[in-house]
Amino acid sequence: MNWGIPDFLQKKLLFVTGKGGVGKSTVAIALGIRAALEGRRTIVCEVASSENASRIFHQAAVGFKEVELANDLWAISIDPEDAMKEYVLLQLKVRAMRDLLFRSRVFTYFAAATPGLNELVTIGKIWELAQLDRKVKHGRKYDLVIVDAPATGHGISFLQTPRTFARIARVGPVHSQAEQLEAMVTDPAQTGSIVVSLPEEMPVNETARLEHELVDDIGMTVDRVIMNALYPDRFPADATRAIDRLAASDDPEVRAGGRAALSQARRVAAQTEQFERLKKMVSAPISTLPFVFRPEIDLHAARQLAEVVE
Numbered sequence: 001m002n003w004g005i006p007d008f009l010q011k012k013l014l015f016v017t018g019k020g021g022v023g024k025s026t027v028a029i030a031l032g033i034r035a036a037l038e039g040r041r042t043i044v045c046e047v048a049s050s051e052n053a054s055r056i057f058h059q060a061a062v063g064f065k066e067v068e069l070a071n072d073l074w075a076i077s078i079d080p081e082d083a084m085k086e087y088v089l090l091q092l093k094v095r096a097m098r099d100l101l102f103r104s105r106v107f108t109y110f111a112a113a114t115p116g117l118n119e120l121v122t123i124g125k126i127w128e129l130a131q132l133d134r135k136v137k138h139g140r141k142y143d144l145v146i147v148d149a150p151a152t153g154h155g156i157s158f159l160q161t162p163r164t165f166a167r168i169a170r171v172g173p174v175h176s177q178a179e180q181l182e183a184m185v186t187d188p189a190q191t192g193s194i195v196v197s198l199p200e201e202m203p204v205n206e207t208a209r210l211e212h213e214l215v216d217d218i219g220m221t222v223d224r225v226i227m228n229a230l231y232p233d234r235f236p237a238d239a240t241r242a243i244d245r246l247a248a249s250d251d252p253e254v255r256a257g258g259r260a261a262l263s264q265a266r267r268v269a270a271q272t273e274q275f276e277r278l279k280k281m282v283s284a285p286i287s288t289l290p291f292v293f294r295p296e297i298d299l300h301a302a303r304q305l306a307e308v309v310e
C-alpha cells in the first residue's frame with residue numbers, strides 16, 4: 001500500500017464526477033475506504049436521483065440514513081424527497097405547520113414545479129453532513145464527505161444549482177442558503193473534485209470537457225483526474241514479434257495462447273494511446289487505477305483499489 005494520505009483526501013468535501021459508467025461509484029467507495037484506513041472519519045454519499053444505485057450500496061442496504069460500512073467508513077443514499085422533508089423539519093419549528101405541509105402535498109407539487117429544487121436540497125443535505133456542528137439531532141461528525149455525483153450526461157447542472165438558486169431568489173433564506181452552498185462548493189480549501197476517466201476515446205474527450213466546465217463555469221478545483229481500469233502491461237515492448245509468431249502457429253494450443261496474448265497486447269496499446277491523449281488534454285494531476293479482474297466490484301475489490309490510490 002502507498003501509505004501516506006493523498007492530499008485531496010485531506011479536504012472536507014470531495015465530489016467524484018465523470019461520464020456515465022466510468023467508475024464513479026467504484027472510485028468514490030475506494031477513496032472512502034482509503035480515507036478511513038488513513039484514520040479519517042468518512043461518509044460516502046450516493047445521490048439517489050442517479051438512475052442506478054451502486055451494488056455496494058445495495059449490499060449494505062444503505063438508504064436515507066447513515067450506515068456504517070467499515071471502521072470509520074459510513075454511507076448514505078440521499079433521496080431528494082427525504083432531504084426536502086428533513087430540511088423543512090429543521091426550518092419550521094412549529095409542529096402543526098409541518099404536519100399541515102406534509103399532508104397537503106404542497107411539497108410534492110412545489111418540488112415538481114421547481115426545476116433544480118431536488119438537486120438543491122440534495123446539496124443542502126451534503127452540506128449538512130459536512131458540518132461539524134450537525135443540524136440533525138445526534139449527528140455524527142465526519143472529517144470527510146465524498147459524493148458519488150450524478151453522471152455528467154445530465155451536465156454539471158447538479159453542481160451549478162446553488163449558484164442558479166442564489167441568482168433566482170434575490171433575497172430571503174433561500175438566497176442566503178444557496179449562497180452559502182455555493183461558497184462551500186467553490187472553496188478550494190474545503191472542497192475538491194475528482195474526475196474519473198477511462199482509457200477510451202469518448203471518456204477521455206468528456207473528461208477534458210468536464211474539467212474545463214468544473215473550473216471555468218462553476219469555479220471549482222479539480223484535484224485529480226483518475227484514469228480508471230488500466231490493463232496491466234504484461235509483455236515487454238520487444239515481445240511483439242514473438243507474440244505475432246505464436247498467434248500464427250500451426251499448433252492450435254499455441255495459437256490460442258498467442259492470440260489471447262495478442263489481443264491483450266493490442267488492448268494495452270490502445271489504452272496507452274488514450275492515456276497519452278489524456279495527459280495532453282487535462283491540467284489536473286492524473287492518478288491511475290488498475291482494472292480489477294473480478295466478477296464484480298464489491299467492498300473487497302474496492303479495497304484493492306483503495307490501497308493503490310496515489
Ligand SMILES: Nc1ncnc2c1ncn2[C@@H]1O[C@H](COP(=O)(O)OP(=O)(O)OP(=O)(O)O)[C@@H](O)[C@H]1O
Nearest residue numbers: 019020021022023024025026151229290291292297
Ligand atoms: N477498476 C475497475 N476494474 C474493473 N471493473 C471496474 C473498475 N471500475 C469500475 N468497474 C466496473 O465498471 C462498471 C461501472 O462502474 P461504476 O458503477 O463504478 O461506474 P459509475 O460511473 O458509477 O456508473 P454510473 O454512471 O452508472 O453511476 C461496474 O460494473 C464496475 O464494477
Ligand SMILES: [Mg+2]
Nearest residue numbers: 024025054148
Ligand atoms: Mg454510479
